[in-house]
Each structure stands twice: as C-alpha cells, then as structure tokens.
Amino acid sequence: MPVTSSKESTLVFYTNPQSRGQIARWALEEAGAEYRQEILEYGAPMKTEEFLTINPMGKVPAIVHNGKVVTECAAICAYLADTFPEKGLAPSIDNRAEYYRWLFFSAGPLEAAIVNRSLGVDVKEEQERMVGYGNYSQVLDVLSQRLLSSSYVAGEQFTAADIYVGSHVLWGLHFGSMEMRPGFEEYAARVSERPAYKVAKELDEQLIGNN
Numbered sequence: 001m002p003v004t005s006s007k008e009s010t011l012v013f014y015t016n017p018q019s020r021g022q023i024a025r026w027a028l029e030e031a032g033a034e035y036r037q038e039i040l041e042y043g044a045p046m047k048t049e050e051f052l053t054i055n056p057m058g059k060v061p062a063i064v065h066n067g068k069v070v071t072e073c074a075a076i077c078a079y080l081a082d083t084f085p086e087k088g089l090a091p092s093i094d095n096r097a098e099y100y101r102w103l104f105f106s107a108g109p110l111e112a113a114i115v116n117r118s119l120g121v122d123v124k125e126e127q128e129r130m131v132g133y134g135n136y137s138q139v140l141d142v143l144s145q146r147l148l149s150s151s152y153v154a155g156e157q158f159t160a161a162d163i164y165v166g167s168h169v170l171w172g173l174h175f176g177s178m179e180m181r182p183g184f185e186e187y188a189a190r191v192s193e194r195p196a197y198k199v200a201k202e203l204d205e206q207l208i209g210n211n
Helices: 021-031 073-083 097-118 125-130 136-149 160-175 184-192 195-210
Strands: 011-015 036-039 062-065 068-071
Touching: 011 021, 021 073, 021 160, 021 195, 062 073, 068 073, 073 097, 073 160, 097 136, 097 160, 136 184, 160 184, 184 195
Parallel strands: 011 036
Antiparallel strands: 011 062, 062 068
C-alpha cells in the first residue's frame, strides 16, 4: 500500500474520507505515490492555525510534497501527473489541448452547475450569459457529446483528467445530482474498473466504517 505512517514521508495528504479528498486519493493511487495521510474531521480540526497555513480556505483535500503545497482537486490531479510522469497520467506537452480543456471544464462549468442545481439555485434565462456554465442542461449535453466521441476525455488514453471528470460522473450518477445522458453510464463503468480507483475507494470506505 502506498499509505505510510512514516513521519519522514515527503508527501502528506490531508483529507476526510467523506469529502472531495476521494478524488485526490484516487490520483495518489494512480500515481503510485507513497504518502502519509492526515485525517481531519469537519469543523474545528480544519480551522486550526496549523492547517490554515496549508489551506487558508480551511478545506480538504490538500497535499504537501517536499514542502510545496497543492490544494484544489483539479490542481492536485495535474500536479501528480507531472510529478510522476512514468505513470503516463498526462499526454505529451504538445498533445494536452483536450486534457486541459476537459479537466478545467469540469473544475469550472461542470462543478458549478452541479452544485448550484443541488442547492436549488435557479439561473434565469436572461442571467445565463453572466454565468460561466450557461445552464445545467447545456453543461451535461456538452460533456455527453465528448464522452460519446472517445473512450476518455482526452482521447483513447486514460489521464489524470479522467480522475477528476470520472469522480464527478460517478458521484453525480450515484447521488442523483447529474441527470443521465448518453455515454455517462459507460464512461463511469470504464473508469471505475481502474485498479487504483478500487484501492482508493476501499481505503476511504474503511475509514468511513471506522468512524
């Protein structure tokens, strides 16, 4: 297991198993990184002076690698792909257009649309030009078109972008925050068969079960 209890680990992973930290853990497992985990409960433990020096937002996940802090799940996915290039989690530099496009489409329009929908935020038609995602249905339709055109979001090869996009699709379908669209179910099945996904999921489920 890449998880270690060693205080000397060069990578520390701050998370809560019932958070977006599940995305970062999947990325860590795909990268084959050895890491020490620090589990933070919601509330006061995420607002301590010590943790706020790592993430002033007081949220997880965050990683500290060789003294460098990375927060935000999409950034963590991209950072790990670049830091562990032997795992092939990012296309070559001159082939990253689709990789960047869909990674940040999901970090921006997709997540915002899903969260607003879940919170009951109603964007009126005349307000859509002010909102980065336009409207919820359009975002899902655009993602559906992409997932029908290739096996993975950046092409025919799995990349770190699929960790982020795949997590949103898997969670969205499971919790009902994403309406079904053509290609979603098949894509979710492909990414959830990844050995690293299964390992990461099992680790978080064990932590949830121990609480």
